[in-house]
Amino acid sequence: xxxxxxxxxxxxxxxxxxxxxxxxxxxxxxxxxxxxxxxxxxxxxxxxxxxxxxxxxxxxxxxxxxxxxxxxxxxxxxxxxxxxxxxxxxxxxxxxxxxxxxxxxxxxxxxxxxxxxx
Amino acid sequence: xxxxxxxxxxxxxxxxxxxxxxxxxxxxxxxxxxxxxxxxxxxxxxxxxxxxxxxxxxxxxxxxxxxxxxxxxxxxxxxxxxxxxxxxxxxxxxxxxxxxxxxxxxxxxxx
Numbered sequence: 001x002x003x004x005x006x007x008x009x010x011x012x013x014x015x016x017x018x019x020x021x022x023x024x025x026x027x028x029x030x031x032x033x034x035x036x037x038x039x040x041x042x043x044x045x046x047x048x049x050x051x052x053x054x055x056x057x058x059x060x061x062x063x064x065x066x067x068x069x070x071x072x073x074x075x076x077x078x079x080x081x082x083x084x085x086x087x088x089x090x091x092x093x094x095x096x097x098x099x100x101x102x103x104x105x106x107x108x109x110x111x112x113x114x115x116x117x118x
Numbered sequence: 119x120x121x122x123x124x125x126x127x128x129x130x131x132x133x134x135x136x137x138x139x140x141x142x143x144x145x146x147x148x149x150x151x152x153x154x155x156x157x158x159x160x161x162x163x164x165x166x167x168x169x170x171x172x173x174x175x176x177x178x179x180x181x182x183x184x185x186x187x188x189x190x191x192x193x194x195x196x197x198x199x200x201x202x203x204x205x206x207x208x209x210x211x212x213x214x215x216x217x218x219x220x221x222x223x224x225x226x227x228x229x
């Protein structure tokens with residue numbers, strides 16, 4: 001089945017620094033990837049849709065200059081949290097859709113990246 | 119009103135019990151329905167995927183979709199402590215690009 005790899009799984013950084021999170025589709029190509037944020041005991045909140053070769057589409061209320069998304073290839077999307085602050089501490093999860101076969105509407109998720117900003 | 123409603127729980131059951139998890143939704147255009155399981159500090163993993171109304175069974179798991187009532191269910195038979203997790207329902211329209219998630223139900227199966 002489709003596999004999505006996310007790295008790093010956890011990161012601690014100082015306030016004001018930038019952090020990059022990578023999301024890779026390992027055995028399929030993904031023209032579109034999705035970035036979610038999840039607070040403790042809450043559901044997934046879609047932040048943005050990452051489009052290969054073009055600009056990401058951000059959800060309402062998500063700062064595009066704060067959360068930079070780059071989808072440079074068909075298997076890699078990156079999320080950079082710029083000038084991170086403690087309120088950016090959260091669980092970030094990427095996902096992608098393997099459009100081969102009958103499960104084209106199914107999202108496969110990465111394992112998530114827990115960001116803690118001190 | 120949210121597009122997808124799901125009781126957040128927590129739901130606590132004894133080992134071996136039958137668990138029923140449910141979601142209701144308001145958008146009649148949803149056609150594909152999924153259940154994801156999420157363990158603490160992990161990404162969600164797909165459990166069940168169904169199209170339109172009907173039942174689908176996979177081992178101890180059964181997914182039901184009733185489009186006329188806009189109601190979907192996930193049943194877990196012979197529940198195990200390893201089933202303790204948060205269960206998220208998700209759905210998407212036929213031509214849609216984004217999944218809409220429920221808030222998730224936290225399940226605890228106790229020995």
